[in-house]
Amino acid sequence: MKALVTGGAGFVGGAVVQALLDEGHSVVVVDNLSSGTLEQVPDGATFVQLSVGDATEVTEVLTGTSFDVCFHFAGLIAAGTSMEEPETFFANNVGETLSLLRCLVEAGVERFVFSSSAAVYGEPLYTPIDESHRTETVSPYGESKLLVEHSLAWLARLGRIRYAALRYFNAAGAVQGRPELHVPESHLIPLALEVAAGERASLDLYGDDYPTPDGTCIRDYIHVADLATAHVAAADLLGEETAFVCNLGTGTGSSNAEVVAAVRNVTGRDVAVRVAARRPGDSSTLVAANDRARSVLGWEPVRSSLEEIVSDAWTARVEAGVST
Secondary structure, three states: EEEEEEEOEEEEEHHHHHHHHHOOEEEEEOOOOOOOHHOOOOOOOOEEEEOOOHHHHHHHHHHOOOOOOEOOOOOOOOOHOOOHHHHHHHHHHHHHHHHHHHHHHHOOOEEEEEEEEEEOOOOOOOEOOOOOOOOOOOOOHHHHHHHHHHHHHHHHHOOOEEEEEEEEOEEOOEOEEOOOOOOOHHHHHHHHHHHOOOOOOOHHHHHHHOOOOOOOOEEOOEEHHHHHHHHHHHHOOOOOOOEEEEOOOOOOOOHOOOHHHHHHHHHHOOOOOOEEEEEEEEEEEEOOHHHHHHHHHOOOOOOOHHHHHHHHHHHHHHHOOOOO
């Protein structure tokens, strides 16, 4: 299989590239390096630096190569920032994705695996959340993902492309010494690890008055290696299916306070915590029902206990020389 991976110099994209290479597939990574790094691109992949919104450059990459599938990870990810800069998120996550899709359709690339998000559900009516749950976003980030899903549904209905929208919850952990690093960092586990490593003074927990057992937000953390396995399985399934949507999560939630406790336990170091005001756009609880992914993809999250996720994330930081 010949795969084009957009955003393949990022945390999740790089893990998927590695999984594809491990199975003997040919991979071309395109990334503008606005947030990704070359260190995240595994050896064996061809790298091209470009923006997926540049139709001319994308067309040049597609010309002369018959790609079987495009995995799309390129995009902005911080829900909180999207509340401050919604226009930037829509231009990037929606506008550039639609430009990419037009190029793919014109080049005859039939399969598209989309990195979607649990943010499309907004504040859940029930948990665990299944794919039939209503979509009612609470942030421009979530809305940007949902708008792309709507566009993909129309393209598939009209026979233009086959797609999988994978709504994953909280990607975490690490593979092969490639830690999760964002600039600026916005995800809880790497932030807590930075505090444990003495790289920041304290960790802000946004809200301790949510309707949860300890008052902090609950999230479903999924190991990036398990995510990668699901993406490869989705690409294979698109050889038979036209369109499908799957949640990718464990079905088990961990509160922010439980994550802090796990980081303290794994690292053997203190993590100073400061309670801050709630952030706009944050839901109290997001936990996946993953029955569909298990059924249609034959997928099982095998590395996603909170302890293993935190341990792998810490080990990768040490191996990469980020933390000591």
